[in-house]
Amino acid sequence: MQATERLRERMAAAGIELPPELVDLIAMAAGPMITSLDALLALDLGDLEPFSPARRLPDDAAG
Amino acid sequence: MTARLAELSVAEVRVVLAGREATAVEITEACLEALAARNPRVRAFLTVTADDALAAARTADAALARGDAGPLAGVPIGVKDLLAVRGVARTNGSAAFVGDPPAAADAGAVARLRAAGAVIVGTTHLHELAFGPTGVNPAFGTPANPWAAGRVPGGSSSGSGAAVAARLVPAALGTDTGGSIRIPASLCGVTGLKPTYGRVTRAGVTPLAWTLDHVGPLTRSVEDAALLLGVLAGHDPADPTSARVPVPDYAALLDRSLRGVRIGVPRDFACAIVDPEVARAFEAALGELGHAGATVGDVTIPSLDHAGPALGALILGEARSALAPLLGARWERVSVELRIYLELGKLVTAEQYLAAQRLRTRLYDEMRAALARVDLLVTPATVLAAPLLDELQVRVGDTQMGTLEAICRLSGPFNLTGLPALAVPCGFTGDGRPIGLQLVGRPFAEAEVLAAGHAYQRATDWHLRRPAG
Numbered sequence: 352m353q354a355t356e357r358l359r360e361r362m363a364a365a366g367i368e369l370p371p372e373l374v375d376l377i378a379m380a381a382g383p384m385i386t387s388l389d390a391l392l393a394l395d396l397g398d399l400e401p402f403s404p405a406r407r408l409p410d411d412a413a414g
Numbered sequence: 415m416t417a418r419l420a421e422l423s424v425a426e427v428r429v430v431l432a433g434r435e436a437t438a439v440e441i442t443e444a445c446l447e448a449l450a451a452r453n454p455r456v457r458a459f460l461t462v463t464a465d466d467a468l469a470a471a472r473t474a475d476a477a478l479a480r481g482d483a484g485p486l487a488g489v490p491i492g493v494k495d496l497l498a499v500r501g502v503a504r505t506n507g508s509a510a511f512v513g514d515p516p517a518a519a520d521a522g523a524v525a526r527l528r529a530a531g532a533v534i535v536g537t538t539h540l541h542e543l544a545f546g547p548t549g550v551n552p553a554f555g556t557p558a559n560p561w562a563a564g565r566v567p568g569g570s571s572s573g574s575g576a577a578v579a580a581r582l583v584p585a586a587l588g589t590d591t592g593g594s595i596r597i598p599a600s601l602c603g604v605t606g607l608k609p610t611y612g613r614v615t616r617a618g619v620t621p622l623a624w625t626l627d628h629v630g631p632l633t634r635s636v637e638d639a640a641l642l643l644g645v646l647a648g649h650d651p652a653d654p655t656s657a658r659v660p661v662p663d664y665a666a667l668l669d670r671s672l673r674g675v676r677i678g679v680p681r682d683f684a685c686a687i688v689d690p691e692v693a694r695a696f697e698a699a700l701g702e703l704g705h706a707g708a709t710v711g712d713v714t715i716p717s718l719d720h721a722g723p724a725l726g727a728l729i730l731g732e733a734r735s736a737l738a739p740l741l742g743a744r745w746e747r748v749s750v751e752l753r754i755y756l757e758l759g760k761l762v763t764a765e766q767y768l769a770a771q772r773l774r775t776r777l778y779d780e781m782r783a784a785l786a787r788v789d790l791l792v793t794p795a796t797v798l799a800a801p802l803l804d805e806l807q808v809r810v811g812d813t814q815m816g817t818l819e820a821i822c823r824l825s826g827p828f829n830l831t832g833l834p835a836l837a838v839p840c841g842f843t844g845d846g847r848p849i850g851l852q853l854v855g856r857p858f859a860e861a862e863v864l865a866a867g868h869a870y871q872r873a874t875d876w877h878l879r880r881p882a883g
Binding site: 361362365366367368369373376377379380381383384385387388389390391392394396399400401402404405407408409411412413 | 610611612625654655657658659720722723724726727750753754757758760761762765766768769770771772773774775776778782806807815816817818819830831832833856857858859
């Protein structure tokens with residue numbers, strides 16, 4: 352229930368417009384995935400740059 | 415004879431036509447008869463373009479008679495209704511697009527198929543706007559899983575997977591953003607190839623997530639996938655992400671031994687959460703690959719543990735950005751499910767999105783390092799066989815998890831890195847649901863991936879089995 356409440360607050364803060372009765376459904380189906388997005392910010396990514404598949408993969412194939 | 419013609423593989427169509435055992439028109443008519451008889455039950459096709467298909471078949475027969483036919487002359491093919499097909503009103507699997515005018519031109523991949531002589535017989539069902547891995551689509555109808563009533567076909571290329579499994583067409587096009595070719599291939603017991611990012615043009619394809627979207631074939635065998643990729647691959651100036659990398663003759667490179675091929679299993683991740691029946695089939699497949707001459711060992715790719723959140727951030731963020739403007743005033747006509755996903759895109763912050771993109775660089779570096787020590791990575795294609803249609807959560811081994819997360823767990827990482835990934839059938843559960851094996855290679859090394867898959871299919875007969883009815 353706490354997780355659902357947190358998700359509800361988070362969605363409201365983001366300006367998400369969905370019927371309240373759907374929040375429980377969302378919490379069950381996608382709640383852990385949404386919560387897991389925060390974990391990305393805790394990663395030590397050093398000086399890595401964003402991935403560019405259209406550049407990186409052909410470069411590697413050529414190299 | 416008609417039933418037999420309708421069930422030919424791509425390679426078999428080529429042999430039959432070359433031997434003048436049948437004409438392209440006869441094969442197309444057989445295919446259209448099969449569609450008329452069985453598509454109402456399978457629900458794989460949204461639109462059947464019979465007149466156009468027969469015209470293309472007549473053109474193929476003329477080319478065959480002249481001796482200048484293309485490599486796919488007379489081969490009936492379905493196209494996921496996310497790609498533009500000239501003369502067909504594209505729905506993207508959404509009520510929001512009903513009433514749109516027919517496409518004036520083909521998507522790049524469809525144009526390549528036509529130029530090679532293929533017969534486009536219609537467009538196939540999908541998860542709405544390709545945003546979901548189950549194929550469940552209440553508005554347009556969910557394709558039946560030909561192996562398992564009441565189970566999802568897998569998506570988002572659900573109709574393409576079901577159509578090939580049900581022997582309605584020998585091949586179909588799909589798209590793959592988090593596994594949408596390999597998932598229906600795995601759950602429906604067919605072969606599905608997600609080529610390297612940029613290998614096949616995405617021009618004329620409705621986007622879901624630009625940095626993750628791929629186009630590729632679903633077929634009954636690896637040999638057929640190689641034949642299609644040989645036509646589909648190549649640079650297209652109409653797609654800014656299309657790669658200028660030489661295209662080998664994939665079909666000619668299939669018959670290579672697995673002797674000396676090194677296969678790596680990212681076991682810590684790939685086997686951590688997996689259904690016991692899938693795990694058994696996977697281990698048996700590794701045994702087959704070893705028996706065929708490959709050396710099989712474990713590799714470690716630590717960042718796979720973060721692939722799920724990264725994929726979520728990227729798909730939610732990019733799809734919101736791509737689809738909200740495309741939908742515009744039609745927003746109110748999308749399903750509740752899609753509306754939820756698009757609204758959830760607002761939850762992804764710029765910082766999270768960029769962290770996901772930076773994590774991709776690390777994940778790619780780790781996979782490349784692993785692929786310096788081995789030639790291929792191998793995992794189950796999905797951690798479970800087809801779940802029930804209405805399951806929001808599933809139990810996978812000892813783990814309870816969301817169905818969407820479970821289905822995409824092993825396919826999504828290779829959308830993040832863009833590496834070529836092939837799903838092939840490798841067994842069945844005790845109640846008859848297909849199980850898939852995934853083979854992954856270095857950038858643009860589809861030839862090596864396909865050769866390994868072909869070697870596996872020469873040693874096994876899972877891909878030859880067909881569902882009842």
